[in-house]
Amino acid sequence: MGIKIHAVSTGARYRNLSLWFALVAFLSLFFADIFLYQPDPWEEFGRIGWGMITPFWPDADELLMSALHTVSFALLGVAVSAALGVLLAIWFHWRIVRVFSAVIRSVHEIFWGLLFMQVFGLSALTGLLAITIPFAGIFAKVFSDIFHQQSSATVDTLSGSSRLSRFFYAWIPQAWPAMRSYIRYRFECALRSSAILGFIGLPTLGFHLETAFRQGDYSEAAAVFWVFLILIGTVRFWFYKKLLLAYLLGALFLLPEMPPVNASFVWQFFTQDLWPGSLLNGDIAGALRWYGNVLADEVGPALIQTIAITQAALVLSGVLALAWYPFASRWLVGRYYWLGRFKLLVLRSVPELMLAYLFMLLFGPSALPAIFALALHNGGLIAFLLANHSQDSCAQQRQDSPVGLARYFYQDLPQRYPAFLALLFYRWEVIMRESAMMGVLGIATLGFYVDSAFEEIRFDKAFFLILVAAALNVIVDSLSRRLRKAAGLKTPRM
Amino acid sequence: MTPVESMFQLTGASFSHDNEPVLHDITLAIGEGEKVALVGPSGAGKSTLLSLLWRQHPDAIALCPQDSGLVDLLSTYQNIYMGGLSRFSTFYNLINLIRPWAARREEVADLARTLGIEDKLQNSPDQLSGGQRQRVALGRALYRQQSVFMGDEPVSSLDPEQGEQLLKHVLDQHMTAVVAIHSPELALRYFDRIIALKNGRVYGDWQATEVDLSVLETVYQDA
Numbered sequence: 224m225g226i227k228i229h230a231v232s233t234g235a236r237y238r239n240l241s242l243w244f245a246l247v248a249f250l251s252l253f254f255a256d257i258f259l260y261q262p263d264p265w266e267e268f269g270r271i272g273w274g275m276i277t278p279f280w281p282d283a284d285e286l287l288m289s290a291l292h293t294v295s296f297a298l299l300g301v302a303v304s305a306a307l308g309v310l311l312a313i314w315f316h317w318r319i320v321r322v323f324s325a326v327i328r329s330v331h332e333i334f335w336g337l338l339f340m341q342v343f344g345l346s347a348l349t350g351l352l353a354i355t356i357p358f359a360g361i362f363a364k365v366f367s368d369i370f371h372q373q374s375s376a377t378v379d380t381l382s383g384s385s386r387l388s389r390f391f392y393a394w395i396p397q398a399w400p401a402m403r404s405y406i407r408y409r410f411e412c413a414l415r416s417s418a419i420l421g422f423i424g425l426p427t428l429g430f431h432l433e434t435a436f437r438q439g440d441y442s443e444a445a446a447v448f449w450v451f452l453i454l455i456g457t458v459r460f461w462f463y464k465k466l467l468l469a470y471l472l473g474a475l476f477l478l479p480e481m482p483p484v485n486a487s488f489v490w491q492f493f494t495q496d497l498w499p500g501s502l503l504n505g506d507i508a509g510a511l512r513w514y515g516n517v518l519a520d521e522v523g524p525a526l527i528q529t530i531a532i533t534q535a536a537l538v539l540s541g542v543l544a545l546a547w548y549p550f551a552s553r554w555l556v557g558r559y560y561w562l563g564r565f566k567l568l569v570l571r572s573v574p575e576l577m578l579a580y581l582f583m584l585l586f587g588p589s590a591l592p593a594i595f596a597l598a599l600h601n602g603g604l605i606a607f608l609l610a611n612h613s614q615d616s617c618a619q620q621r622q623d624s625p626v627g628l629a630r631y632f633y634q635d636l637p638q639r640y641p642a643f644l645a646l647l648f649y650r651w652e653v654i655m656r657e658s659a660m661m662g663v664l665g666i667a668t669l670g671f672y673v674d675s676a677f678e679e680i681r682f683d684k685a686f687f688l689i690l691v692a693a694a695l696n697v698i699v700d701s702l703s704r705r706l707r708k709a710a711g712l713k714t715p716r717m
Numbered sequence: 718m719t720p721v722e723s724m725f726q727l728t729g730a731s732f733s734h735d736n737e738p739v740l741h742d743i744t745l746a747i748g749e750g751e752k753v754a755l756v757g758p759s760g761a762g763k764s765t766l767l768s769l770l771w772r773q774h775p776d777a778i779a780l781c782p783q784d785s786g787l788v789d790l791l792s793t794y795q796n797i798y799m800g801g802l803s804r805f806s807t808f809y810n811l812i813n814l815i816r817p818w819a820a821r822r823e824e825v826a827d828l829a830r831t832l833g834i835e836d837k838l839q840n841s842p843d844q845l846s847g848g849q850r851q852r853v854a855l856g857r858a859l860y861r862q863q864s865v866f867m868g869d870e871p872v873s874s875l876d877p878e879q880g881e882q883l884l885k886h887v888l889d890q891h892m893t894a895v896v897a898i899h900s901p902e903l904a905l906r907y908f909d910r911i912i913a914l915k916n917g918r919v920y921g922d923w924q925a926t927e928v929d930l931s932v933l934e935t936v937y938q939d940a
Contacts, residue, residue: 232792232840234789621784622768629811632811637791641790
């Protein structure tokens with residue numbers, strides 16, 4: 224089934240599409256819980272602001288160790304998942320591989336973490352699996368896209384050889400520069416994922432951040448926050464490609480201790496605990512009743528919140544991206560563009576979950592912190608890419624281009640708009656994943672019910688809710704792909 | 718017969734693009750009221766010369782560059798209106814983007830009628846043919862309402878008859894014009910002065926009355 228968008232001109236078509244999304248976002252606000260639970264956010268805001276400029280941490284060793292743990296998880300997670308991603312990408316023409324990759328990447332790192340925590344505890348294995356599994360699915364998809372963009376000339380000369388040799392002799396060497404730059408970007412993402420896994424208890428930076436925030440010690444929270452920002456902002460100064468092997472060995476050595484795994488317990492968890500008892504006993508009617516109850520009591524309300532927050536955050540991200548990107552483009556604002564650029568770099572480096580936690584202290588656990596956090600991070604990320612496009616196009620612009628606001632509204636904005644829409648639709652799935660996950664903070668999205676079910680040791684319910692979140696993601700992913708196709712939007716240049 | 722006061726003046730100008738010399742030692746003057754055709758094989762440096770001249774009076778020139786710079790997401794109306802941006806306030810321009818002013822719509826519609834694209838005003842340029850796009854670009858230049866026109870092959874995608882007609886119209890609307898043009902016939906018929914460029918140098922600079930086609934054709938022959 225295709226989606227059709229009718230309008231006279233290309234611009235009108237994009238405008239109508241945008242207005243539809245804006246309307247849906249506006250209606251979402253009636254469903255999302257957007258109340259201000261905190262009567263006076265300004266006092267708290269002042270205290271947090273003061274904390275940010277007076278960072279302090281009593282025990283430097285402790286902070287250093289958790290920074291090293293953060294890097295170790297990210298490094299090993301990316302190394303293993305990139306390798307798995309290559310293998311999956313080689314057989315990506317098989318439907319089963321595509322579906323498998325889509326499913327594993329549709330579950331958020333935090334959910335994988337919560338799941339493995341039940342069997343492996345707060346161990347290194349939990350952290351590694353939580354990053355490796357979804358990242359392998361993402362790598363598989365992106366690597367496969369990269370392979371398809373390569374010229375097939377080299378491969379044609381090798382016809383008759385096995386699929387594997389063709390890949391290792393032609394596809395991978397050809398695609399390597401693109402793959403390497405994507406792996407580098409993913410490493411940054413892995414640092415963020417690794418840090419936020421601390422929110423569920425793993426010994427990374429997020430753990431100290433959450434603890435400090437919870438105790439209201441904003442100077443300590445700020446110390447962790449700055450260490451994280453510096454860590455992520457200086458990757459290219461401390462990451463030497465040549466030392467990769469040494470880094471990996473070091474990371475392995477630094478991982479927290481691994482308690483012994485009880486194989487029969489793990490087996491029981493995955494085959495028994497995750498499934499409703501009635502289903503295992505063959506009581507179909509009872510199982511249906513069970514699913515019906517979970518759907519009505521938890522899935523329904525959670526879906527409404529998750530979708531409403533996603534749609535509102537999506538449109539707000541777009542608005543912020545369009546408002547911010549000109550300030551980071553030299554062609555549009557002149558020499559002070561670096562100020563705007565710096566702001567966007569900071570915004571895209573901070574994980575949504577950290578921002579949401581911060582906003583939650585201000586507004587209370589409503590949908591507002593989630594919407595703002597998602598919009599700030601994603602708006603910043605999209606704006607950064609648009610600013611790059613805008614600067615790159617400078618050489619092709621007419622000499623007599625308009626100046627001032629007219630340059631933005633009449634020339635640059637319309638030229639950037641197709642890429643903007645493509646990027647925004649591309650982020651849709653990501654925003655959905657994140658908004659479901661944010662429930663672990665207490666916002667009533669799917670993650671909240673997943674977290675509660677785990678706390679009540681109702682693994683079957685938690686697992687079912689995770690599956691629902693995964694299905695939601697797969698649906699949004701395919702919807703976004705169809706919309707992009709119908710609107711004639713190309714795959715965005717990241 | 719150099720005009721007393723030249724509008725455009727180059728003395729020994731050279732220009733390189735990415736360390737690749739494009740123009741060498743160009744000396745010329747163009748006075749107000751002159752209609753100048755720039756001829757020469759492709760790669761001779763015509764576009765670069767035009768852009769050097771443009772920089773001398775950017776605010777007084779209606780420019781129609783080879784890469785028309787149409788904005789595909791805006792309607793044809795908006796693309797033509799863009800020529801007039803500097804005449805109106807920013808506020809006025811932004812309102813126009815949301816809801817075109819009636820008076821401006823009429824002006825642009827009149828202009829579009831002369832160009833033969835009055836039924837395309839609502840469409841976006843990416844839905845138009847190459848010839849129609851070029852007419853939109855000409856429309857933008859005309860809507861600048863300046864006394865100097867500067868064009869780089871402004872009618873190259875139109876069929877010869879229409880092209881000639883529009884070229885004539887554009888030249889009538891402007892007191893001064895500098896136009897890079899491919900066809901020696903058009904250069905001779907509609908311009909007062911013809912400057913020939915070859916390999917980045919001035920090969921010849923004639924009054925239209927003192928040359929004929931056979932001389933102009935030597936410009937295109939290999940030296």
